[in-house]
Amino acid sequence: MTSTVIHWFRNDLRIHDNPALSEAAKSGTVLPIYIDDTTHAPKEATIGAASKVWLDHSLRKLNEDLDNKLHVFQGDPSKILSNLVSQYSIKDIFWNRCYEPWQISRDKHLKQLLINQGVGAHSFNGSLLWEPWEILKKDNTPYKVFTPYYRKGCLESKPPRAPIQAPKTLSLLDVSQEHHIDDLHLLPAINWHEPLITYWEPGELGAKKTLKRFLDEGLNDYKEGRNFPAKHHTSQLSPYLHFGEISPHQIWHAVTMRQQTSDTDHFCSELGWREFSYYLLYHIPTLPTKNLNTSFDQFKWEQNATHLDAWKKGNTGIPIVDAGMRELWATGYMHNRVRMIVASFLVKNLLIHWSEGANWFFDCLVDADLANNSASWQWVAGCGADAAPYFRIFNPVLQGQKFDPDGIYTKHWVPELKKLDKKFLFKPWEANENDLLNAGITLGTTYPMPIVDLKESRNKALKRYEKLKKPHQSQLLL
DNA sequence: TGAAATGTTGGGGCG
DNA sequence: ACGCCCCAACATTTC
Numbered sequence: 001m002t003s004t005v006i007h008w009f010r011n012d013l014r015i016h017d018n019p020a021l022s023e024a025a026k027s028g029t030v031l032p033i034y035i036d037d038t039t040h041a042p043k044e045a046t047i048g049a050a051s052k053v054w055l056d057h058s059l060r061k062l063n064e065d066l067d068n069k070l071h072v073f074q075g076d077p078s079k080i081l082s083n084l085v086s087q088y089s090i091k092d093i094f095w096n097r098c099y100e101p102w103q104i105s106r107d108k109h110l111k112q113l114l115i116n117q118g119v120g121a122h123s124f125n126g127s128l129l130w131e132p133w134e135i136l137k138k139d140n141t142p143y144k145v146f147t148p149y150y151r152k153g154c155l156e157s158k159p160p161r162a163p164i165q166a167p168k169t170l171s172l173l174d175v176s177q178e179h180h181i182d183d184l185h186l187l188p189a190i191n192w193h194e195p196l197i198t199y200w201e202p203g204e205l206g207a208k209k210t211l212k213r214f215l216d217e218g219l220n221d222y223k224e225g226r227n228f229p230a231k232h233h234t235s236q237l238s239p240y241l242h243f244g245e246i247s248p249h250q251i252w253h254a255v256t257m258r259q260q261t262s263d264t265d266h267f268c269s270e271l272g273w274r275e276f277s278y279y280l281l282y283h284i285p286t287l288p289t290k291n292l293n294t295s296f297d298q299f300k301w302e303q304n305a306t307h308l309d310a311w312k313k314g315n316t317g318i319p320i321v322d323a324g325m326r327e328l329w330a331t332g333y334m335h336n337r338v339r340m341i342v343a344s345f346l347v348k349n350l351l352i353h354w355s356e357g358a359n360w361f362f363d364c365l366v367d368a369d370l371a372n373n374s375a376s377w378q379w380v381a382g383c384g385a386d387a388a389p390y391f392r393i394f395n396p397v398l399q400g401q402k403f404d405p406d407g408i409y410t411k412h413w414v415p416e417l418k419k420l421d422k423k424f425l426f427k428p429w430e431a432n433e434n435d436l437l438n439a440g441i442t443l444g445t446t447y448p449m450p451i452v453d454l455k456e457s458r459n460k461a462l463k464r465y466e467k468l469k470k471p472h473q474s475q476l477l478l
Numbered sequence: 479t480g481a482a483a484t485g486t487t488g489g490g491g492c493g
Numbered sequence: 494a495c496g497c498c499c500c501a502a503c504a505t506t507t508c
Contacts, residue, residue, distance in 0.1 A: 227479090340479065379479090391508045392480050399480090458481085462508055485505065492498085 003028040004088050004173055006081070008035065008095040009070070010103075012126045012244035013062050014204045015170075017163035019124035024094035025167035031088060032070050032172060034059060036184050039076040040106045044288045044355075045370050048363035050332040051242075053193040054202050056186035058243055061203025063181065069172040072179050078110055085119055088173070093119060096126030096244070099278050100370050101285035127241075129160040129248050129275055132282035142283040145386045149279065150272040163250045199331045200239070200366065207240035215254060222263040229324075229335035230408035235267070238367035239333075241274070248274065277375035280385055288374040289355070295468050296383035302351040310451050311346050312360055314413075317443075317450035319426050320400035321345050323413035330413075332366035337403055343380040344394040349457040351464065354381035390465045393458050400426035416440075416447050 007024040009032060015021065024030045041047070047055065063070040073080045084090060093114060098107065111121040125131060135153040136142060143149035187193055201209065214235040218225070225233030240246045248271055255264050281287045291297055310316050314325035324338035334342070339361075346357045358377040362368045378384025382392075404410050407425045411418045417425060419439040424431035428443060429450055436443065443449050 337479085344480095388479070389508085393508090395481060458508095465508080481508085483505100483507070485503100487501100487503080489501095490499090493496095 002171075003091050004031055005029070005092040005094060006031050006033055006084060006090055008033055008077075008081075008093060009062065010034075010095060010098050010244075011242065012096040012247075013058050014207070014245050014247070015065055016166045016204065017126075017247045017250050018096065018166075019126050019164060020094040020096045020122065021170075022164055022167050023122060023124065024092075025170045027092055027094075029171045029173050031084070031090070031175075032066050033080075033084070034062075034070060034072045035077045035080055036072070036074040036186075037077050037106075038074055040102050041100075042102055044359070044362070044374075045100055045102055048365070048368050049188060050196065050364050050366045051368045052186040053188070053197060054200070054239055054332070054366040055243065056181065056184070057197060057200075057202040058245060059181050059184075059186075061205070065204060066172060069174065069177075071177050072181055072184060074179070074184055077106070078113055081110065081114065082117070085114070085117060088175075090119060092122060094122045094124070096124050097128075099128065099132065099282055101281070104282075126247060127244055128278055129252060129271065130154050130157065130279075132279045135279065142279065146273065146276050147386075149276055150269060154272060154275065160249050160252050163247065163253050196330065196332050196366075199333070202239070202243075202245065204245050207237065207246035210236050210240060211246060211251060211254060215258075219255065219258070219263055219267060223266040226266075227337050227403050228409075229338050230404055230406065230412075234336060236333075238369070238372075239365075242367050242369045242372075274372060276385075277369075277371040280375050281371040287378065288358070288370055291381075291383040292378055292385055293383040293387070296381070299468060300464060301353040304350065304352065307350045307451055308346075308352055308356055310448070311342070311350065311352075311357075315448050315451075316345070317429070317448035318345065318396045318454075319410050319414050319417055319428065320396045320404065323410045326413040328361075328364050332364060334365075335409070337399075338409075339376075340380060341394050341396055341399050343377065345396055347377075347381045348390075348393045348461045349452055349454065351457075351461060354378065354383070390468070391462055393461060395454065395458075397426045397454065414447070 005024050005028045007021050007030050012018055012020065059070065059072065081093065098104070107123070111123070114121040135149065135157060143153050200206065214237065218233045218235060222233050225231045237246060237251060241248060252268065252271060255267055258264055284292065311321070311325060314322040314329065316322055320338065321342050324334050324342040327338070328334045343357055346352050347354050354377040358373055361377070362373055375384060379387045382388055382390035400410060407422055410425060417428060417439070420428060420431065420441060421435055421439070424435060428436070428441060428447060441447055
């Protein structure tokens with residue numbers, strides 16, 4: 001008679017290349033569970049509204065893939081697991097590691113608790129190509145700069161493992177479920193999620209299709225094409241990666257199987273940035289809330305609810321910024337180039353604290369990820385690791401002209417500017433009366449006047465930046 | 479994974 | 494023919 005073991009699904013909502021699940025399957029009859037942990041996450045790490053929608057759909061897919069035998073719970077994992085252990089005489093629990101600080105301390109505590117109860121707790125790496133504690137400089141301290149971290153630290157250490165097969169035989173415990181996915185109440189009361197989810201197909205199959213599309217259509221010319229939001233050269237894999245509906249190993253393997261080009265190298269280095277974000281979060285757990293460069297603690301940010309609200313709603317009067325913010329609102333996603341533009345605008349032109357932007361993104365993105373989001377916002381703000389210098393300020397007019405030259409992306413998300421001459425699409429405030437009239441635009445009525453003057457706000461930001469200490473005098477938390 | 483200001487160069491117009 | 498100026502075009506520096 002075989003024993004019953006638990007596989008605890010967390011951010012590994014997949015059957016293939018799932019190390020913990022495969023080991024669980026070898027050990028006995030598997031009780032697959034998912035716990036919506038409502039008790040441990042700090043505010044900044046609490047799952048956002050768009051991610052909840054994604055999660056809801058993903059759990060339903062996973063449940064289907066598991067012959068409707070996924071057991072879902074909500075609450076405190078230590079209580080839920082303790083109950084299950086005694087209810088089903090569990091001797092072993094399997095999971096893949098999570099890397100957010102609150103998860104690390106929770107799991108460490110849980111592991112001890114389970115061991116004390118005579119239960120084996122077995123953890124695996126299912127979501128990172130390199131464990132954060134394995135990549136260190138010669139002096140045994142963590143890297144602070146991406147390029148040496150990636151080139152010397154990662155690429156010169158052992159290569160990522162090949163993906164492992166789905167369990168050959170997966171026998172699932174056949175007992176009725178206590179709770180239904182509906183009981184988790186992940187979907188919002190107001191129905192905004194249905195139009196949003198039409199853009200996506202959550203779940204392992206959707207991830208597989210998305211990877212295939214990227215390999216067939218996106219990867220070739222990725223290096224250049226990824227900068228143009230109207231093209232389709234980005235992978236769109238980020239939400240799947242976040243929830244583990246595909247593993248970075250599967251992606252890495254699929255890409256490196258192909259002939260090596262500057263495109264494949266560049267894409268792999270983007271996976272490297274994801275690794276770097278997790279690495280930073282692991283070594284600097286305060287990354288989500290504290291400036292990495294503490295000299296920024298002195299920086300005087302603006303408190304301007306009107307500006308912040310205009311930014312969130314996509315009503316700044318700066319077309320490429322509004323296009324991005326509206327894409328985010330409608331789809332739970334924003335093209336990477338545009339993320340940098342809207343973030344630069346918030347932090348540098350509006351002088352609003354990066355954490356306001358980070359919080360909004362975290363709530364709205366279906367790919368919201370504490371490590372990536374925190375590291376990236378600090379990077380844009382200039383206080384992060386290997387960050388863009390503060391004085392590197394994007395000009396949203398030039399960025400629009402350069403990366404959306406035909407205005408296809410901008411006109412799609414800001415349709416009220418559809419008929420405006422290309423010459424003024426990214427700066428309608430410079431168009432003359434006649435051009436605006438012909439395009440059916442009344443600035444201040446059909447489309448906002450810019451909430452700040454770009455040149456003026458740029459100079460103001462530079463002036464304020466001068467008040468920060470010079471980099472050599474500043475201290476890094478690292 | 480910037481942009482603007484400032485510096486340099488070289489061709490052409492012109493006296 | 495020559496020097497001078499103008500100003501793209503490009504390079505460098507500064508923020």
